[in-house]
Each structure stands twice: as structure tokens, then as C-alpha cells.
Amino acid sequence: MKKFFLVPIIALISCSGGPGSSSGSSSQESSSDKSGMIDPGDGKILVAYFSVTNNTEKIANYAKEHLGSDIFEIVPKQEYTAEDIAYNNSDCRANKEQNDPSSRPEIKFSIDDISQYDTIVLGYPIWWSQAPKILYTFMESYDFSNKTILPFCTSGSSPIGSSATNLAKSAPSANWLEGKRFSANASKEEVGNWLDESLKKEEDMKLYIDENELNVVWEDNESVKALKQLLPLTINMHEYGGFEQTGSIGSAITKNDTQIDVVPGDIVLYGGNAISVFYNESSWSYTRLGKINMEKTELEKLLNKSSVTFVLKGE
Numbered sequence: 001m002k003k004f005f006l007v008p009i010i011a012l013i014s015c016s017g018g019p020g021s022s023s024g025s026s027s028q029e030s031s032s033d034k035s036g037m038i039d040p041g042d043g044k045i046l047v048a049y050f051s052v053t054n055n056t057e058k059i060a061n062y063a064k065e066h067l068g069s070d071i072f073e074i075v076p077k078q079e080y081t082a083e084d085i086a087y088n089n090s091d092c093r094a095n096k097e098q099n100d101p102s103s104r105p106e107i108k109f110s111i112d113d114i115s116q117y118d119t120i121v122l123g124y125p126i127w128w129s130q131a132p133k134i135l136y137t138f139m140e141s142y143d144f145s146n147k148t149i150l151p152f153c154t155s156g157s158s159p160i161g162s163s164a165t166n167l168a169k170s171a172p173s174a175n176w177l178e179g180k181r182f183s184a185n186a187s188k189e190e191v192g193n194w195l196d197e198s199l200k201k202e203e204d205m206k207l208y209i210d211e212n213e214l215n216v217v218w219e220d221n222e223s224v225k226a227l228k229q230l231l232p233l234t235i236n237m238h239e240y241g242g243f244e245q246t247g248s249i250g251s252a253i254t255k256n257d258t259q260i261d262v263v264p265g266d267i268v269l270y271g272g273n274a275i276s277v278f279y280n281e282s283s284w285s286y287t288r289l290g291k292i293n294m295e296k297t298e299l300e301k302l303l304n305k306s307s308v309t310f311v312l313k314g315e
């Protein structure tokens with residue numbers, strides 16, 4: 001498609017005191033039936049979605065019901081009219097935005113406290129094989145570091161394709177899971193099965209350090225599979241070098257070492273027979289095992305001591 005004029009980046013305006021507070025309080029600034037407010041469930045997981053013709057909204061509601069999660073609608077400040085999304089007209093608003101790399105349509109409401117969520121299930125319609133530009137506005141509005149993001153889309157026929165991987169570039173420190181495309185008439189059961197399968201992968205090996213259960217995203221590799229064969233596993237770790245806790249597994253498992261830069265939260269296999277957990281940056285030849293979703297300051301409190309007990313258990 002041809003390129004259109006550039007729209008200046010618009011400053012984001014947040015509705016303070018509005019949606020998303022843990023108390024579930026909300027504000028609504030227009031007479032529109034779109035509120036964007038957080039509908040509170042059990043917390044921790046948030047379903048956030050954008051939808052113009054309600055296909056994505058339907059799937060998002062199925063997800064919320066299945067997970068008992070909170071839900072937040074990404075409501076555009078300037079809502080899309082039927083004319084705006086008439087995409088057979090190259091001049092329609094949606095097409096102009098998709099063709100403009102700097103386009104960031106403003107969002108009407110904001111989430112007060114994103115830190116309460118570990119996992120975001122993120123839904124959007126496919127527009128010209130990609131996520132609508134308002135999703136980029138959303139991603140750039142919050143700190144998604146160490147959060148797990150599970151994307152899904154609805155479309156006429158296009159797959160999720162590169163839409164999620166391109167969006168992931170705007171929140172590179174989040175743990176992006178593989179996304180899925182749903183048709184407008186997907187069933188609640190199909191959505192529920194997908195959520196169970198996608199989010200279960202997150203939870204099938206539990207890590208406790210000094211009896212604190214930690215939220216870990218495990219790598220999908222042969223070493224993690226081998227580790228699961230050893231469960232339950234207790235490792236007495238000791239501090240090393242001012243950046244890690246490390247300890248022997250007691251036997252060797254399959255490894256695929258490469259020189260990597262590790263950051264706080266990384267869990268790696270060292271030499272095939274030891275596990276290291278980092279609270280500071282380092283660089284060495286390791287096999288990645290997983291990453292703990294935790295702020296550096298919290299990791300320091302947990303790991304910057306002479307020794308810790310590292311326990312892995314199955315479900």
C-alpha cells in the first residue's frame with residue numbers, strides 16, 4: 001500500500017483515578033457505552049483487548065470467564081466509525097494509521113496499577129496482517145518487564161503471523177508466549193482449551209527458593225525436559241561472584257551451552273551438572289533453563305546471601 005502523510009505522535013492522556021484500581025473503581029468520561037473499565041475477577045491475570053466490531057471482544061469475554069481474570073478494554077479516545085474501518089477504501093482512517101509507522105491512536109482509559117498482573121492475555125483484530133496501531137500505544141504505555149503476555153487475534157482468515165512478534169518488539173523484556181488466531185465464531189470451549197494449554201506450560205514445574213514459590217517461565221528445551229525427570233529436586237546453593245547462587249544437581253543432564261549474557265532472574269545450567277540463579281548481570285557459556293519474573297531488588301533480597309535452598313517440584 002502506498003504511504004500516507006505522517007501523523008504527529010500524540011501524547012498519551014491517562015484518566016487518573018479511573019479503571020484498573022484493585023478496588024475495581026472506575027471512571028467514565030463519555031456517554032459512550034464503551035467504558036474500558038476493569039471488570040475485576042480474581043486478579044493476577046488481565047485480559048486486555050481492542051475490538052471494533054466485537055469479534056475480539058467475544059473471545060476476550062470467553063477468556064475472562066474461563067480464567068476468572070480481570071478484563072480491560074482498550075477504548076480509543078476517538079472511536080472508530082464504520083467509515084473509519086471501511087478498509088476497501090485506501091483512504092479510511094484505519095488504513096492510514098496502519099500505513100503510518102508513527103501513528104499511535106490515543107487510548108481513553110488507563111490501567112492504574114499494572115504491577116498487580118503477572119500475565120496479560122492480549123487480544124486484537126488483524127488489520128492488514130498486523131496488530132492495529134492502538135496496540136502499540138497500549139504496549140508503550142506500561143512497563144511489561146517480566147510479565148507473561150499471551151497474544152490472540154481474530155481475523156477474516158489471516159493467521160496471527162508476524163503481528164505478535166512485531167508487537168513484541170515494543171515490550172522486549174516481557175515473556176511473550178506463542179499466540180493464536182481465532183475466527184469470530186470460535187467456541188468458549190476452544191478458547192478455554194487454548195488458555196489451559198498455553199498457561200499450563202508456565203506452571204508444570206514449580207520453583208521454591210528458601211520456601212518462597214516463584215513465578216518462572218521455563219525454556220522449552222531438552223535440558224528442562226531432562227530436569228523434570230529428576231523431580232522433586234533439592235539443591236543447596238551457595239553465593240558466587242556477587243551475581244549468582246549456584247549448586248550441583250548431583251548428576252549430569254543434557255546441555256547445549258553457548259556464550260550468553262545473563263540478567264537478574266535468569267536460571268541456567270552450568271557445565272551440565274549445576275544450576276545457577278542470577279541476581280546480577282554476568283556472561284559465560286551456559287544453557288538457559290528459565291527466568292524468574294521478579295524485580296532485581298527483590299531478587300537481591302532473595303539471593304544476595306551466603307546460601308539458599310533451591311527446590312523444584314512437579315505439579
Ligand SMILES: Cc1cc2nc3c(=O)[nH]c(=O)nc-3n(C[C@H](O)[C@H](O)[C@H](O)COP(=O)(O)O)c2cc1C
Binds near residue numbers: 056057085126127128
Ligand atoms: C482495517 C482492517 C484491516 C483488516 N485486515 C485484515 C487482514 O489483513 N486479514 C484478515 O483476515 N482480516 C482482516 N480484517 C478483518 C478483521 O481482522 C476481522 O473482521 C476481525 O475479527 C475484527 O475484529 P473486531 O470485531 O474485534 O474488531 C481487517 C479489518 C479491518 C477493519
